[in-house]
Amino acid sequence: MRCRRLKDWVGERYDIEGLRGFIRNKYVPSHRLDVWYFAGGLTLFLFIFQFITGMALALYYVPQAEHAHKSIIDIVTKLNMGWLFRSLHHWGGQLAIAVLFVHVFSTLLLKAYRKPRELLWVTGFVMLIISIFFGLSGYFLLWDERAFAAVRVATGGAGNLPLIGGFVKGFLRGDLDVTGETLTRFYAFHVAILPLVTVAVTGLHVVLVQLHGMSVPLSQQNRQRKPEPFFPNLFYKDLIVWLICLGVVVTLAALFPPQIGVKADPLAPAPENIKPEWYFLFLFQTLKLFPGEIAGLNGETIAIIIISAAIAFFFLIPFFDRRSAAERQSRLFTWIGIFYLVYFTVMTVIGFLT
Amino acid sequence: MKLDYSLVTRRTFLNTLFGGWLAALAAGSAYALLRFIFPTLGKEPDFVILNKGDFLDIPINSVKPFAWGGKLGLFFKKENGTTEALKGVCTHMECNITYRPDVKKFYCACHKGWFDESGKNIEGPPPKPLEIFDITIEGDKLIIAKKGVKVALPKA
Numbered sequence: 001m002r003c004r005r006l007k008d009w010v011g012e013r014y015d016i017e018g019l020r021g022f023i024r025n026k027y028v029p030s031h032r033l034d035v036w037y038f039a040g041g042l043t044l045f046l047f048i049f050q051f052i053t054g055m056a057l058a059l060y061y062v063p064q065a066e067h068a069h070k071s072i073i074d075i076v077t078k079l080n081m082g083w084l085f086r087s088l089h090h091w092g093g094q095l096a097i098a099v100l101f102v103h104v105f106s107t108l109l110l111k112a113y114r115k116p117r118e119l120l121w122v123t124g125f126v127m128l129i130i131s132i133f134f135g136l137s138g139y140f141l142l143w144d145e146r147a148f149a150a151v152r153v154a155t156g157g158a159g160n161l162p163l164i165g166g167f168v169k170g171f172l173r174g175d176l177d178v179t180g181e182t183l184t185r186f187y188a189f190h191v192a193i194l195p196l197v198t199v200a201v202t203g204l205h206v207v208l209v210q211l212h213g214m215s216v217p218l219s220q221q222n223r224q225r226k227p228e229p230f231f232p233n234l235f236y237k238d239l240i241v242w243l244i245c246l247g248v249v250v251t252l253a254a255l256f257p258p259q260i261g262v263k264a265d266p267l268a269p270a271p272e273n274i275k276p277e278w279y280f281l282f283l284f285q286t287l288k289l290f291p292g293e294i295a296g297l298n299g300e301t302i303a304i305i306i307i308s309a310a311i312a313f314f315f316l317i318p319f320f321d322r323r324s325a326a327e328r329q330s331r332l333f334t335w336i337g338i339f340y341l342v343y344f345t346v347m348t349v350i351g352f353l354t
Numbered sequence: 355m356k357l358d359y360s361l362v363t364r365r366t367f368l369n370t371l372f373g374g375w376l377a378a379l380a381a382g383s384a385y386a387l388l389r390f391i392f393p394t395l396g397k398e399p400d401f402v403i404l405n406k407g408d409f410l411d412i413p414i415n416s417v418k419p420f421a422w423g424g425k426l427g428l429f430f431k432k433e434n435g436t437t438e439a440l441k442g443v444c445t446h447m448e449c450n451i452t453y454r455p456d457v458k459k460f461y462c463a464c465h466k467g468w469f470d471e472s473g474k475n476i477e478g479p480p481p482k483p484l485e486i487f488d489i490t491i492e493g494d495k496l497i498i499a500k501k502g503v504k505v506a507l508p509k510a
Contacts, residue, residue: 149449153464156448167392176395177424267419267426269442269452270463288465288479298481300446 065180144261281351401499
């Protein structure tokens with residue numbers, strides 16, 4: 001009975017029926033390739049998961065160069081369930097980025113970015129960059145020697161950008177070199193700045209999805225099955241996928257807890273055989289392709305310019321692909337998409353194996 | 355409303371006034387914010403002063419680290435007994451290098467760069483040789499300075 005009164009209370013003040021109507025009328029296209037629709041929702045789930053486990057960890061982590069490394073060891077060894085939460089946050093992050101890449105590449109290859117959904121691509125791309133920066137900044141909070149070397153290389157690489165390089169490097173490091181100042185900065189990025197931007201951009205992304213509905217690939221437009229209602233059919237399907245994913249994360253977290261290396265020492269030599277996180281491997285391998293000097297110019301700078309140009313082109317694909325925008329088959333951009341996917345996969349695998 | 359002899363309407367005038375005021379406010383705020391978030395960067399030291407006794411007696415074919423500002427410096431005694439001081443930071447991506455006495459070379463583990471005994475880049479991605487410092491000894495002080503920097507110690 002109380003529930004009835006609560007319903008009335010809300011109903012007298014807000015348009016519940018309107019919201020109900022919206023959900024009742026939300027249908028999702030159904031076709032041979034609709035399984036890729038799950039990647040977006042799954043990314044959202046993993047982000048929520050990261051927010052929750054991250055908030056928990058933030059209660060104990062000490063963002064100060066002297067104590068950071070020790071505080072993580074304390075979280076893992078002394079706190080109730082500390083090992084679990086650190087491990088969950090680690091694996092949640094890994095999977096979030098993996099699923100995000102699946103989401104990006106399926107969007108790219110199914111041309112879901114085409115008119116009128118260009119802004120979905122733009123907000124999604126911003127989230128991709130933010131996620132990678134989430135990964136880098138989170139990794140650095142360990143303050144072990146690997147993280148230290150990785151951030152030195154990453155911020156040093158940004159320093160090779162022409163014109164703005166010095167500014168970007170100084171902004172990221174907060175100092176001439178990677179120091180305790182950098183830790184403070186990366187902590188601020190990781191727990192305050194990036195999460196707020198994420199909420200805003202992801203919110204916009206989700207609202208735009210509601211506005212446009214799901215994109216149907218050009219090849220499937222004449223072969224669609226009957227659209228499925230979002231509620232309850234797809235709502236429950238989404239929940240099933242999320243639940244399986246939760247199971248995977250917890251299993252990985254329990255069986256493969258992440259390591260932590262020796263505390264960072266700015267004067268120690270770089271550790272042997274260091275490798276960046278897997279989502280940086282394609283950049284790492286690309287940099288290896290370039291010699292130190294090309295025609296008297298710094299090879300790094302040239303490599304960074306080429307990589308930046310390739311990423312900028314990727315970002316602008318919806319605006320270059322005029323054929324898709326006109327709802328026509330666009331083979332050129334299919335091949336471009338395949339090229340990006342193959343390059344990313346091959347370079348990541350090579351980086352992983354060598 | 356527009357007066358006969360006026361070039362603009364009252365609305366345009368007010369919009370320009372408020373718009374200009376807002377733009378000035380935004381520019382000022384952005385300037386202050388940018389100044390705040392970009393730290394004033396220090397610079398690398400021109401020289402550091404170390405204790406002679408801590409360094410000169412190291413065994414041959416070995417290095418001893420010292421702090422060059424926030425970066426790694428290496429004091430190096432070659433096989434033939436001559437000494438050298440250099441910046442222990444790879445010229446490729448700024449990783450700290452290490453000395454490998456078995457092959458008498460400097461090695462950077464990040465991207466497998468190699469430098470020979472004189473700091474010359476010989477293999478891998480490093481684009482430039484290592485930075486070599488000047489060494490001077492005054493009393494019991496070991497002064498390591500950037501090439502070409504004159505260091506005058508105050509007379510005690």
